[in-house]
Amino acid sequence: MKIFQNYFVITFALISGLTLFSCSKDRIEERDELNDYQSPNAYLDSKKQPEQDFLIDTNGTGPIVGNQGTLIWGSKNCLKLPNGDTIAFPFNVKLVELYTPKDMIYYRMPTVSSNRILETEGEIRLRAFKDGTELSLRPGCAYKVTMPNSIPQVDYMRVFYGFENSNIIDWTDDLGSLGVTQFENPIWGVDTIGYTAMIERLGWINCDRLAGTTSGATVTFTSEVDDLTNVAIFAYLPATKTVMQAYNQSLGILPNGTLTKIVAIAQDASGNLFSYYNELTINNSQSINITLSQISDSDLTAVLDGL
Amino acid sequence: MNRILFAVFLLLYGAATESLAQNFGLGASGLYNFQTESVGAGIRGVVFPNKVISISPQVSYFFPFNKVHEITGGLSLEAKFARTRSFNIYGLAHGGYNRWISYNASALHDAQPNNWNFEGGIGISGQKCLRFFAEYRYNLKFRETHLNAGLIYIFGCKGRSGKSKSKKADDCPVYR
Numbered sequence: 001m002k003i004f005q006n007y008f009v010i011t012f013a014l015i016s017g018l019t020l021f022s023c024s025k026d027r028i029e030e031r032d033e034l035n036d037y038q039s040p041n042a043y044l045d046s047k048k049q050p051e052q053d054f055l056i057d058t059n060g061t062g063p064i065v066g067n068q069g070t071l072i073w074g075s076k077n078c079l080k081l082p083n084g085d086t087i088a089f090p091f092n093v094k095l096v097e098l099y100t101p102k103d104m105i106y107y108r109m110p111t112v113s114s115n116r117i118l119e120t121e122g123e124i125r126l127r128a129f130k131d132g133t134e135l136s137l138r139p140g141c142a143y144k145v146t147m148p149n150s151i152p153q154v155d156y157m158r159v160f161y162g163f164e165n166s167n168i169i170d171w172t173d174d175l176g177s178l179g180v181t182q183f184e185n186p187i188w189g190v191d192t193i194g195y196t197a198m199i200e201r202l203g204w205i206n207c208d209r210l211a212g213t214t215s216g217a218t219v220t221f222t223s224e225v226d227d228l229t230n231v232a233i234f235a236y237l238p239a240t241k242t243v244m245q246a247y248n249q250s251l252g253i254l255p256n257g258t259l260t261k262i263v264a265i266a267q268d269a270s271g272n273l274f275s276y277y278n279e280l281t282i283n284n285s286q287s288i289n290i291t292l293s294q295i296s297d298s299d300l301t302a303v304l305d306g307l
Numbered sequence: 308m309n310r311i312l313f314a315v316f317l318l319l320y321g322a323a324t325e326s327l328a329q330n331f332g333l334g335a336s337g338l339y340n341f342q343t344e345s346v347g348a349g350i351r352g353v354v355f356p357n358k359v360i361s362i363s364p365q366v367s368y369f370f371p372f373n374k375v376h377e378i379t380g381g382l383s384l385e386a387k388f389a390r391t392r393s394f395n396i397y398g399l400a401h402g403g404y405n406r407w408i409s410y411n412a413s414a415l416h417d418a419q420p421n422n423w424n425f426e427g428g429i430g431i432s433g434q435k436c437l438r439f440f441a442e443y444r445y446n447l448k449f450r451e452t453h454l455n456a457g458l459i460y461i462f463g464c465k466g467r468s469g470k471s472k473s474k475k476a477d478d479c480p481v482y483r
Contacts, residue, residue, distance in 0.1 A: 023341070023342050023451060026414075026449075027449060028343050028413070029414050031414040
């Protein structure tokens with residue numbers, strides 16, 4: 001039996017050695033706590049372009065002039081209440097001007113039409129109200145809008161209209177799909193100020209051109225240290241001045257070979273700002289692992305100004 | 308998964324009924340993985356259970372309520388290096404395919420559902436027709452140890468308490 005005593009000693013030593021020195025509980029280790037963030041929407045709202053309010057109380061020659069140079073000409077007679085009634089003076093015209101990627105990001109207003117990126121020269125939101133009731137344009141009536149631009153391209157940009165699609169503003173140049181019969185030229189004309197077009201539907205208006213196709217790359221964002229659930233992630237494509245926003249940590253569709261600037265913005269429970277910035281050329285669908293760093297308001301503003 | 312288990316069962320059962328008197332055994336076991344703190348069950352066959360070298364196809368399953376939910380199917384080679392009238396001590400090497408069903412719940416960086424495992428270990432088994440066995444095994448891939456203990460019935464060995472009634476079965480239990 002001595003030989004078996006030796007075996008048991010060897011076995012015990014082997015088991016003890018394996019258990020004590022070579023074993024791993026990696027498969028059941030708890031995941032590291034991820035950094036948790038609040039939605040940055042309150043911060044973005046505090047930085048976004050204000051909606052300008054113009055009280056129109058008499059007929060005039062116009063135009064209404066926005067803070068950033070948008071010009072608007074329109075008639076009271078073109079406006080109607082939801083029940084179709086005409087309106088009397090006074091009424092209000094409200095205007096939001098988004099001409100930079102920074103302002104589009106603050107307003108979370110990407111320039112994407114049904115997953116196809118848009119080349120853009122600017123977005124505005126033009127609305128009219130009578131005693132707090134939103135008005136619409138009569139069929140066959142239009143408002144003239146001029147967007148300032150120093151080097152407009154002739155017969156290039158089209159009028160796109162924004163519409164809500166699953167709580168996201170999507171864009172279309174097909175007015176018929178929005179229930180409006182089109183009778184004006186959908187191409188932005190060019191003048192000494194910039195781009196000019198006749199607008200046949202109030203709301204979000206974009207000076208755009210389709211720049212992407214339905215094929216290309218999708219980018220997925222992951223992080224080993226940050227919970228990305230409440231992180232706002234944007235992409236800016238300098239070649240087409242396109243602003244994109246990631247939804248559910250997924251961004252697409254980007255044309256392959258596109259230089260893309262990625263900006264992620266978050267805010268913790270104490271109100272501290274965090275961001276991530278990267279520039280890369282997207283050549284195929286990929287996953288990007290990001291880590292947010294604390295940043296000051298002024299530094300983040302500088303990052304967005306530099307897009 | 309049920310089809311695979313059923314096919315394995317049929318394979319083992321078919322082999323067992325192929326007049327493999329004392330050349331084949333079939334058994335079941337309970338398992339406990341010390342690192343994942345998981346409980347499982349297994350079935351196995353044993354070919355040439357009384358020879359120095361035995362071959363053991365086996366499937367183990369760790370239940371869904373565990374921290375690790377997985378199934379492994381593979382083949383063991385067992386080499387008996389010490390034998391008495393009542394038990395054997397053997398070393399074993401096992402290779403198999405592992406399906407880690409709950410991999411996405413793990414924080415392990417490279418966790419994936421499909422794995423190839425290699426294990427080494429040491430075991431002890433009885434000599435009777437219905438014989439106990441116990442094994443302590445180390446998984447090289449996941450660096451985990453588990454205890455595997457159960458019973459195996461040796462076909463063609465029908466005597467009570469391991470005593471054979473037939474001449475052919477007189478070799479059971481085996482000790483030479």
